[in-house]
Amino acid sequence: xxxxxVILPEEARKRWRALEWxxxxxxxxxxxxxxxxQYRGRIHQWAWVANRVxxxxxxxxxTVHILDTALVYFIPTWYEHAIALYRHPLFxxxxxxxxxxxxxxxxxxxxxxxxxxxxxxxxAEIQARLILWTVVAFLALYIPTFFIMGNTILxxxxxxx
Amino acid sequence: MAAIPxxxxxxxxxxxxxxxxxxxxxxxxxxxxxxxxxxxxxxIMHIIxxxxxxxxxxxxYRWNVLFWWRVYDALLxxxxxxxxxxxxxxxxxxxxxxRGWNQALKWAAFIGGALVILIGTxxxxxxxxxxxxxxxxxPLG
Numbered sequence: 001x002x003x004x005x006v007i008l009p010e011e012a013r014k015r016w017r018a019l020e021w022x023x024x025x026x027x028x029x030x031x032x033x034x035x036x037x038q039y040r041g042r043i044h045q046w047a048w049v050a051n052r053v054x055x056x057x058x059x060x061x062x063t064v065h066i067l068d069t070a071l072v073y074f075i076p077t078w079y080e081h082a083i084a085l086y087r088h089p090l091f092x093x094x095x096x097x098x099x100x101x102x103x104x105x106x107x108x109x110x111x112x113x114x115x116x117x118x119x120x121x122x123x124a125e126i127q128a129r130l131i132l133w134t135v136v137a138f139l140a141l142y143i144p145t146f147f148i149m150g151n152t153i154l155x156x157x158x159x160x161x
Numbered sequence: 162m163a164a165i166p167x168x169x170x171x172x173x174x175x176x177x178x179x180x181x182x183x184x185x186x187x188x189x190x191x192x193x194x195x196x197x198x199x200x201x202x203x204x205i206m207h208i209i210x211x212x213x214x215x216x217x218x219x220x221x222y223r224w225n226v227l228f229w230w231r232v233y234d235a236l237l238x239x240x241x242x243x244x245x246x247x248x249x250x251x252x253x254x255x256x257x258x259x260r261g262w263n264q265a266l267k268w269a270a271f272i273g274g275a276l277v278i279l280i281g282t283x284x285x286x287x288x289x290x291x292x293x294x295x296x297x298x299x300p301l302g
Contacts, residue, residue, distance in 0.1 A: 069281070070281055103200075
């Protein structure tokens, strides 16, 4: 019809606008960051976000960790300096975060693997329950770990005993 | 009642798993193996021991006296790092849609990752050099 305008749904409009930015590296990241708060994927979405952030964080640390341990062979005299850095309380905080990341990534990954082999479990309501159980398992393991490691950081790293 | 049409027997091509399928399988298998491996590593290094009592001497005895820990660490190195690199590949595909940048970043991750694994492997085979040992840590006779 002449003079009429096709009104796109808001989602389609947003994707269309994102296409104009497709030549920019990370345009997809921009889109995702805009959409994450609006997606309303409930606990499922946050489990996914946490899994991704934890995975990337672990990979970053793993890179540093493989290289610093390799010093024992390549530049032996530097190894002690590298370890001394890890003893700093700020690295202690990073260590606490790292252990949390690995724990969540592992437990959440186990949930995904089990669900993949029992596809009926992928029903959204069942997943919501499974994710809650994953959170419970995570807290059950992480809370004592947090206190044991936090105690070491406080006693040795900060108070120097 | 309509007659049931006769279907001639035919051969169905077997679908061979392609790279993506192998990588999916690798992610599940390595992920499951990494749960005891990585959790065990964290328990030993961060709860039972900690960065305040770990030094080159610790690594030296662990790798030389208890040789199997080298195998354990090798498994961790390969499984965890390849698992991580493949995860990074998915992340790049998700967020970087520009074809050139997408390819460039994936190649950079692949080459950089291969280098890190190579460095880790050499160090794991070479072991702790005696010159890295602190005072009061006698080298094995």
